[in-house]
Amino acid sequence: MNERDSEIMAQLLGEAGYIESLEIDDADLIILNTCSIRAKAEQKVMSLLGHLRKNLKKRPGLQICVAGCVAQQEGYDIIRKMPHVTLVIGTQNIYDLVFALKHAQTNGPRVLTSLEKRYQIPRFLPNFNGKKALYPAPFRKFLTIMQGCDNYCSYCVVPYTRGREVSRQAKDIVDEARVLVQNGVKEITLLGQNVNSYGQTNIVTAHSQKGEYGFAQLLHEVAKLAEEGLQRLRFTTSNPKDLTDELIACFAEIDILCSQLHLPLQAGSDHILRRMNRKYSIEGYLALVDKLHKVCPSIALTTDIIVGFPGETDEDFEATMAILNTVRYHGSFSFKYSPRPGTRAAKFSDAVPEEIKSARLARFQKRQDEISLERNSEYIGTVQNIMLEPDSGSTQITRGRTETNHIVHLHQAVKGAAGEILPAKIVHAGQHSLQGRVL
Numbered sequence: 001m002n003e004r005d006s007e008i009m010a011q012l013l014g015e016a017g018y019i020e021s022l023e024i025d026d027a028d029l030i031i032l033n034t035c036s037i038r039a040k041a042e043q044k045v046m047s048l049l050g051h052l053r054k055n056l057k058k059r060p061g062l063q064i065c066v067a068g069c070v071a072q073q074e075g076y077d078i079i080r081k082m083p084h085v086t087l088v089i090g091t092q093n094i095y096d097l098v099f100a101l102k103h104a105q106t107n108g109p110r111v112l113t114s115l116e117k118r119y120q121i122p123r124f125l126p127n128f129n130g131k132k133a134l135y136p137a138p139f140r141k142f143l144t145i146m147q148g149c150d151n152y153c154s155y156c157v158v159p160y161t162r163g164r165e166v167s168r169q170a171k172d173i174v175d176e177a178r179v180l181v182q183n184g185v186k187e188i189t190l191l192g193q194n195v196n197s198y199g200q201t202n203i204v205t206a207h208s209q210k211g212e213y214g215f216a217q218l219l220h221e222v223a224k225l226a227e228e229g230l231q232r233l234r235f236t237t238s239n240p241k242d243l244t245d246e247l248i249a250c251f252a253e254i255d256i257l258c259s260q261l262h263l264p265l266q267a268g269s270d271h272i273l274r275r276m277n278r279k280y281s282i283e284g285y286l287a288l289v290d291k292l293h294k295v296c297p298s299i300a301l302t303t304d305i306i307v308g309f310p311g312e313t314d315e316d317f318e319a320t321m322a323i324l325n326t327v328r329y330h331g332s333f334s335f336k337y338s339p340r341p342g343t344r345a346a347k348f349s350d351a352v353p354e355e356i357k358s359a360r361l362a363r364f365q366k367r368q369d370e371i372s373l374e375r376n377s378e379y380i381g382t383v384q385n386i387m388l389e390p391d392s393g394s395t396q397i398t399r400g401r402t403e404t405n406h407i408v409h410l411h412q413a414v415k416g417a418a419g420e421i422l423p424a425k426i427v428h429a430g431q432h433s434l435q436g437r438v439l
């Protein structure tokens with residue numbers, strides 16, 4: 001979500017005449033687009049802001065701006081702690097970035113963090129017009145389909161930093177996707193805090209009532225762009241409580257929908273899931289996993305896990321390990337629980353000691369690494385279609401990505417363009433990637 005927001009800000013700045021500086025020391029404007037999902041992310045922002053004081057000394061006209069969820073949450077407190085910050089801009093205000101920067105330049109530090117209930121993401125088409133686009137047209141793009149979240153998982157700050165759930169108009173989404181495809185984009189990832197509930201809180205088409213047009217329909221609609229050159233479609237993130245049979249069926253019905261799903265579990269015991277306000281049971285979750293495997297046997301599942309949520313007993317944690325061993329996720333993101341201001345769980349009194357959280361996290365991650373290696377080894381000897389992508393910091397292409405979202409490192413550089421799909425034989429598996437040879 002932040003990556004897409006950064007792109008939007010870059011495009012707005014490009015259209016206003018800014019150009020990207022290669023070195024941070026040469027910049028007249030520095031924007032930190034921030035995350036506050038866990039305390040660690042937030043601490044990083046504060047320490048980086050501290051360091052940037054020296055840039056201001058070297059370049060007196062420098063504007064330093066904080067955007068994203070930390071900006072939304074902390075507002076004026078950021079300027080109180082870091083008076084060299086010139087603009088604090090919230091999650092729904094980035095479209096006013098250029099105006100706000102100008103205003104701050106003439107009138108002094110500014111805080112713009114209004115969070116509206118009925119906020120609609122403005123129609124905003126990507127601009128691939130040569131120099132104006134700070135981010136060159138790549139072959140793979142994110143497309144935001146909704147804003148905010150109404151789920152209020154008890155640990156999560158997102159409903160407070162990104163506001164109420166509002167879905168974009170289906171037509172705007174399809175138009176934006178079409179512009180991407182017409183400009184050479186081969187893979188689109190539809191983005192939302194909980195894409196499964198797309199269209200449930202507001203009307204998204206001219207001809208349907210609230211709740212009538214859902215995410216599965218949107219997927220089918222966007223997938224029609226396959227005829228115009230779209231090769232791969234993905235989406236993230238899914239809350240299991242809203243993963244419908246209709247949506248699961250899409251994995252069989254839509255050719256370009258990749259066989260991969262990120263399905264956050266968070267915890268393996270019903271007792272903790274209830275306290276997290278997740279609104280599904282372990283039994284229900286495992287039934288979804290079964291259905292997904294039936295509909296799409298090659299599907300690669302990944303997940304998010306929080307360890308050490310308040311009240312998590314040894315038994316609860318063992319239940320999480322048991323699910324890991326049952327589902328055998330291809331990969332996962334796992335975190336120690338971090339209390340966030342304003343959330344319900346922050347008031348729970350039965351915190352798990354830090355050293356227990358660390359030990360549980362280490363155990364979970366060690367087992368996940370073993371399972372990832374086993375899962376990845378299953379691909380050895382198979383042929384996978386890989387979408388070529390440039391290596392970071394180079395123009396050579398020595399890797400690609402499978403439909404299941406595994407990186408495949410190639411033994412030699414290949415002739416081909418980023419975004420092109422080629423078959424590759426998998427010859428070796430590591431914990432985090434595969435190795436292969438283009439056929």
Ligand code: 5AD
Pocket residue numbers: 037038155156157264266304305306335336337338339340
């Ligand atoms: N503490 C730890 N992890 C969290 N996440 C969200 N809020 C917290 C928190 N307070 C994790 C969840 C979510 C992922 C994006 O971040 O696992 O799925």
Ligand code: SF4
Pocket residue numbers: 149150151152153156157158159193194239
């Ligand atoms: Fe946070 Fe839950 Fe919403 Fe995900 S579904 S953004 S974890 S409140």
